[in-house]
Amino acid sequence: MSDYSEKVCEACQPDADPATKEEINEFLSGNSDWQLIESDAIKKIERTYKFKNFKDALEFTNLVGEVAEVEGHHPQIVTEWGSVLVSWWSHKINNIHLNDLILAARCDQRFRKFQV
Amino acid sequence: MSDYSEKVCEACQPDADPATKEEINEFLSGNSDWQLIESDAIKKIERTYKFKNFKDALEFTNLVGEVAEVEGHHPQIVTEWGSVLVSWWSHKINNIHLNDLILAARCDQRFRKFQV
Numbered sequence: 708m709s710d711y712s713e714k715v716c717e718a719c720q721p722d723a724d725p726a727t728k729e730e731i732n733e734f735l736s737g738n739s740d741w742q743l744i745e746s747d748a749i750k751k752i753e754r755t756y757k758f759k760n761f762k763d764a765l766e767f768t769n770l771v772g773e774v775a776e777v778e779g780h781h782p783q784i785v786t787e788w789g790s791v792l793v794s795w796w797s798h799k800i801n802n803i804h805l806n807d808l809i810l811a812a813r814c815d816q817r818f819r820k821f822q823v
Numbered sequence: 824m825s826d827y828s829e830k831v832c833e834a835c836q837p838d839a840d841p842a843t844k845e846e847i848n849e850f851l852s853g854n855s856d857w858q859l860i861e862s863d864a865i866k867k868i869e870r871t872y873k874f875k876n877f878k879d880a881l882e883f884t885n886l887v888g889e890v891a892e893v894e895g896h897h898p899q900i901v902t903e904w905g906s907v908l909v910s911w912w913s914h915k916i917n918n919i920h921l922n923d924l925i926l927a928a929r930c931d932q933r934f935r936k937f938q939v
Contacts, residue, residue, distance in 0.1 A: 761897050765888040768902065772881045781877050781904040786884065788897040 709733060711812035714805070716778045725750075725802035734808040741811055743803075744794075750803050751796040752811055756818055761788045763821055770817040780806050782814075825849060827928035830921070832894045841866075841918035850924040857927055859919075860910075866919050867912040868927055872934055877904045879937055886933040896922050898930075 711734055726734075734752075735741055741754045758764040768786045771793055775781040785792040793814055795807035827850055842850075847868075851857055857870045874880040884902045887909055891897040901908040909930055911923035 761888070761892060765885065768884060768900075769881065772877070772902075776877060784884075784902045786888075786900045786902065 711808045712816050714809045716806045716809055719797050719799050719804045719806055721799045723800055723804060725800055726805045726808055749796055749801045751794045752803060753794040756791045758789050764791050767791050771814050774810055774813045827924045828932050830925045832922045832925055835913050835915050835920045835922055837915045839916055839920060841916055842921045842924055865912055865917045867910045868919060869910040872907045874905050874937060880907050883907050887930050890926055890929045
């Protein structure tokens with residue numbers, strides 16, 4: 708099983724290939740809290756993280772923001788009291804790129820501090 | 824025209840009255856970037872704020888979080904590259920409470936630093 712968080716992001720160009728079905732399935736079987744969805748006819752992966760209050764949810768939102776800024780690739784983050792929904796896809800290809808799997812896995816790493 | 828940002832929030836109980844139609848209309852006419860919506864059969868007010876990058880959007884998300892934490896009343900915040908969508912409603916009454924109008928107006932105040 709690959710550790711996606713350790714893979715290296717590459718620049719995503721408009722003609723880049725999306726992640727293969729095999730890559731997405733491998734990611735989802737190893738990171739089962741993530742779901743493959745289709746929204747506005749675009750494939751995305753999303754995960755809802757749960758928290759004990761708003762403060763922790765917002766702190767996690769900022770950690771996701773750090774993950775995103777490092778690679779210049781940004782998710783949609785829905786912050787509410789007690790939950791953060793993170794959705795990854797690549798606007799340049801309107802699909803899931805390998806980078807999305809990598810950054811999703813890095814979000815899971817940042818979540819560990821909230822799991823006690 | 825009332826300045827909603829200066830009004831005082833009061834504890835919202837499950838039997839609290841929602842904001843009246845007149846209050847909502849007065850708010851919307853004075854704060855025209857906000858929209859009244861209905862989602863999952865619940866009335867809400869929402870506004871999309873635009874930013875020049877992700878960093879500013881995330882900074883504003885944190886300012887909205889501060890506004891929320893002061894009153895212990897929290898919106899849904901959708902943070903993306905270049906935009907933040909804020910939705911206010913009161914879970915206890917599944918409707919819009921006067922507090923939502925007040926905190927929406929306070930979000931607009933926090934946005935001013937990004938308007939140049």
